[in-house]
Amino acid sequence: MSHGIRPFISELPVVDVHEHHLPEVFLNRDVGLLDLFQQSYAGWAKDRPYPLPSESREEDPMLSDTGEATWEQIAQYVERSASNHFVRNLVRGIDELYGLDGVGINRDNWREIDRQVRERHADPDYPHRVMKQAGVRQVITDCYTDPLLDCKRELAPNYHSVLRINAYGVGNHPARRCHNGNSPFEFARKLDSPCDTFDDFCQLMETSVRTLEDRNQVAIKNALAYDRDIHFDEPDEKLAREAWRNENATDEQLKAFGDFVVDRFCTIAGELDIPMQMHLGTAIIRGSHPLNVAGLIERHPNTRFLLMHLAYPWSTDLLAMAFVYRNIWIDLTWSFLLSPTHFKRALHEAIEILPDETRMMLGGDNWHAEESYATFQLARQLIAEVLQEKLDDGYFSLRDAERLAQRICFRNAEEFFGIGN
Ligand SMILES: [Zn+2]
Secondary structure, three states, X not given: OOOOOHHHHHHOOEEEEEEOOOHHHHOOOOOOHHHHHHOOXXXXXXXXXXXXXXXXXXXXXXXXXXXXXXXXXHHHHHHHOOOOHHHHHHHHHHHHHOOOOOOOOOOOOHHHHHHHHHHHHOOOOHHHHHHHHOOEEEEEEOOOOOOOOOHHHHOOOOEEEEEEOHHHHHOOOOOOOOOOOOOHHHHHHHOOOOOOOHHHHHHHHHHHHHOHHHHOEEEXXXXXXXXXXXXXXXXXXXXXXXXXXXXXXXXXXXXXXXXHHHHHHHHHHHHHOOOEEEOOOOOOHHHOOHHHHHHHHHHOOOXXXXXXXXXXXXXXXXXXXXXXXXXXXXXOOOHHHHOHHHHHHHHHHHHHHOOOOOOEEEOOOOOOHHHHHHHHHHHHHHHHHHHHHHHHOOOOOHHHHHHHHHHHHHHHHHHHHOOOO
16 A cells, blocks of 8 residues: 655655754754753744844844753743644654653753753764755745844854844934844944945945855845834835934834835845845744835835745735735745644645745744754655645645645755755
């Protein structure tokens, strides 16, 4: 009897279009079990790492020191938040990688697991071996602690990175930083580009994109949904200029400044044929609906947008947009981690409505290799389940399903980013 499409998908290589592998976290040699939880989406079940407009925060809870771990801290995840899928996913991955035989993490075994995590991470090659075990061939990482970092040099030869533009979008003044703590005035110093006048700033944006290749960067990333609403209106340059170096800029001027920046980056990306990744859904949830970016996408028909996370929870709206606007590609990243149930339904719809097979790609969206491993095991399983259901329904043939699986796992990403072997 045939085992269906699952074995085929288990063996496929992956080109991973989105991670947050930061050298200081991913290659840290002092990592324990509690770090794996805090520096993962399981950590988000406890503490959101971005403040809402009504909140403020001192430091990023994901990157703060965990100190000496206790069972009570571990239990916050594996007992109190045990029903949450981020936690389930990570526990499953740790179980598999550390040979727990399905027992999971409990009061009796956590110290021994913690010891093994520390022992393995002392070897700087360990995270790379785990990624290999996950079948990941190439990685595109969003190193938000240093958006100009050359990750091929700092992480491994199979890495590329993206230029995250949040700092430009909120940095009208040296005192203003994005939620990751970055400022374009610092980028200007690094790139040896002046940043005194508004025109200097426009030139800085252009220089930042024109030098992407020097840093092995392959795309621009707009994650402003974590800093503001994503209603990127038509640029009003006059209003944007009024915000420049103006400490008392009004909300209207600040919004116009961000709108202008995003529009300008989209124009440059279109001219240079550089992909533009964009976070949609959740985040500052009152303003992150995907239809908010429809105007931006319409204004830039020559820019290739890779829209992320199936815009959870508004996946159907996003898919309708991807049918209407043919400059949209879909990054499935994170959606299967948030909710496997939602993802399976949305993937069925995506297969049916997307205009062709070149549109979907995959990523891990994680900090440590253990979570990436777990995430790709999960993605393979869920994609196989959905394609098998489509096969069983007679929607398409095994050959069609296999071709689509290859496209989702690696071929589309290679073509889209131009990083094929
Ligand atoms: Zn991400």
